[in-house]
Amino acid sequence: SLGGNGRDIDSDLQLGEADDSEILSFGLQLSYDLGGAVLTSLTGFKDHEYIYAEDFDGTPLGINAYAQDQEGNYFEQEVRVVSDTDGPLSWYAGASYYKEEIDVLFTQAADEEVMCQFYWSYYGINSCSEYFAYYYYAFTPTPEGLVESNAVRGRYHGWAAYVDATLALSEKFDIGVGVRYSKDVKKFAISAPPVTSDLGPYFGVGFTTAEPLEDKRSWDAFTPRFIARYYPTDDWMLFASATRGFKSGGFGSFFISPSSVTYCGPFDDSCLGLTNADASPNFFDPEKVWSYEAGVKGTLFGGATRLDANVYYYQYKDLQVNVPGTGGGILVDNVGDVKGWGFEASTTTDLGEYFDLYFAGAYADTDVTDAQPLCDGTLDCEGSSLGYVPKFSASASLNFSYPVGPGAIKASAQAFGQTKTYGGLLKPDYAVNDAYMDLSLRAGYASDAGWSVIGYVENVTNELYYDGVSEGGNFIPAHYFGPSRPRTFGVLMTYEFGR
Template identity: 25%
Template structure:
């Protein structure tokens, strides 16, 4: 019945979209072309035989898309959440993702900034500014994008220096929570062949979203400064070289989790909170020390520390495109140097039970070379090579004074070398039918050294009140060690057909294989098993779809369906076979996923200035039977962070209002269904569905020289769970929640 309802929903949505496509057309009206680089060259989105969503610079600006998680507002079947507020994003596309918080690992979606791959989760918590667009590619992109793209890829494209003339922009925003943002840009053509572009932004938030009753003060303040300098040189028509240097620094107090207890001292013999058996949280239940948080406010608590976050990062990218006479050479060189550290209170209580200071240093080099050309009128080809070297050093200091009577320290040192060769070709079988194929061979080697020490400053470590009974508990060592290496060679491929039966219509079908490499987890270690390596995962995708734009350009829509065969899935597993539970990354077997993506944009000819966009994602996921270290888990669980339904909508209306002025009003919203947070489908930390609405009103001259705007995000102050960790076997757990309602005004001046 569940599958029948799902299929019925797909059919109904497809019929509705098809009916919209039959709206009457008016002559002479053509929508702007949406250009993407999903296949490593500029193409109309109508010519790309895969599911791509492009978020333009106008949408990024008008909807205040400021960070990674907000991309999901405009893209169906995408879920992006943070493991901790302001920190590492968990990116899931069509149910495929990695629910991890270790900086030594990569997400299942490849993240690229100006074609440079980001090798660590720690590099992905950044703010957006001066972007040309964001592209979201759904489905495995192993041929052109390589390793770690089983879910898809997200490309961030910076606005480049141009030769159209000098221009500048200055924008100031003030919002609630005493937040000030200032952003500026200057584009300067120095000569006919050389241009500069400078961009900068700062965010100063002096009042946080959270209130710490322990210190009677708001927490969650932000202090972020970032800047970008680019130099573009076009010595002739055959060469285009762009050098970009990015830098940012953050010194902030991040958000804190909301506590829930796992113990009830009136319920012997185990003193376990009775509501947990029903998958519910009882706010009267406590931790081992009798603490409970019963005020029902997810944004307040009695935390023992202020979670602090420091970051510094420099990115250097050199991109050159050279016309060699019928063949185009593209070179992309990248270097990243980043440091991160933060102090986090994982027990979310006044006790010093689980507090950590993780640190991360990342140094990454990468180089990609591509040659592309045509062989006759019917065949175009691309051949390339890629190499990267990543060195990630992580450290952690743990404070478990009240829970284990100890403190821990540790480090991990991981070096990854990866090389790949790839080919991609498109052959026109007929004037309307094109055969597409691609192949990529990837080699990767990881060496890993990790140590976690039980510093034991108070004497013998023990788990205080593990069973909530009086008396001493057995000695426990919170330590582990490993020296390991893994070496993998994998093949990714794609085969597909594109059919254009008439103008502005594309039907496509493809089958492709993507790979995510294996690796090591660095986290809270209780024994050497904590560092066991996890194996590569793979995904074979079957996808078919249609894209169409009406003759007048008023309606652009796409419908796609997919089926995934997902193997050796990497996710968190919980080891409950020892006195102290251990969470680590492992492989849990296979899964099947299937679903649909439906997107439509309508600009009615009868109402100039109105744009309507909708997106619908439908998803079914089923995890096969797998053996967790605590026992056998039967077939049928959902994958983590895989909502069955996602929906987004946008309405934008812009019109002259007299006196040389124009006005704009925009409303956008998103719905996401309920999700589980782990492969075990633990109901305690599951997230209910939610709906968010945002709005913006603006006025300015028709010349665009200035604009004044008022905006609001999460207008109805919706509260939903972002992430959760169930440690009730230790007496507690915690949850993270979304940002509350924010609003403010923005004044922008353009020169």
């Protein structure tokens, strides 16, 4: 049984709790006027160390504790040239390169007796000792429980080149065409050390290796973009665009190929001490999308209201997703096709001298096909919508500013809400994130000298909602994660230097 409530989590935290990072980042931008064009160089470098731990199942049982110890660095260089003339043709072109190194150690821990009870109580076996005795073995508990770990090493690099041109056919109409070529090269290795528990590595990772299992793959794509803009008046613009999108393929951190080597269990050593002759890292293919958009931007009531609205349609091919409950690991695979369309709009209106009102709303409708791995291997989810995309969402903000002395009294009321979302395509009743609205109030004084004191109340109505929900899979139960902060009072004091 679970204790606590929607915000007080009843959890075992077998591997502790951590979310700590150290990040070092450098950036350099250099620009040079070529006369008719501007040459810009962008250089970036980031180094990070990251430690994370959580109770993945969210229960007081030792089902699956998770930890991640990660370090890596990333370098990028981009050079672009942008035209700077008054003629009907404007353009930009450039090229970029990146190189990334990343090393991660993943750890998963579980209670040995919980695992034995889950998998074999159906057969009348309620302890690891009973299970081992059935096969004429003796079971010796391990003090730290069942701990499985695996390490991954990624060495990635890639480059891209692009060009885009816009031609004004008249004062009211222009068209733009662009194309980008991208190529990614990824070298990946995965290894898993022996497990001290008598149960073996068959619950979290599913295998051990005698050497790092390595693979190297590359992916590339041309992605064009087309756009047309029409200006019926000085205050309005209509536009339509079509864009090809591409997300590179990659490797999963918890699965290997062929998958048959991850389906063995205790007393079976065919998953132990694997070499590159036995298996290789699991890879997945690129994700591709065509997206189409049409919209309008303009002003009303003499400029008092600014409007931005658009309608869109997209079609994904080979969507990259996590497939839960597959063998001993988590499989990243290309599953199904997704079609979607929606509408988005936002307005800002000046309500007299001291007030302004902002409002934004969105509607989204999606359709998923050929996603059997996400639907217990059936076609029951054909035509279902993406569970984590709300059908409706909206936000609003009423802002007040009144000059007082060398500054102003400022206040605002801000609200955001959305309709219910789900943990996946199956959409069971026990994995629904209900609709909610979050209201916040702020009031205070901001000085022209750069300091301000603002009092606030966040989540005024004390709404309980979550970042998301998972339907679960295999021995992981359905669970909610990221509970909202309760009603919170505070004072924010700031000072901006160098004003």
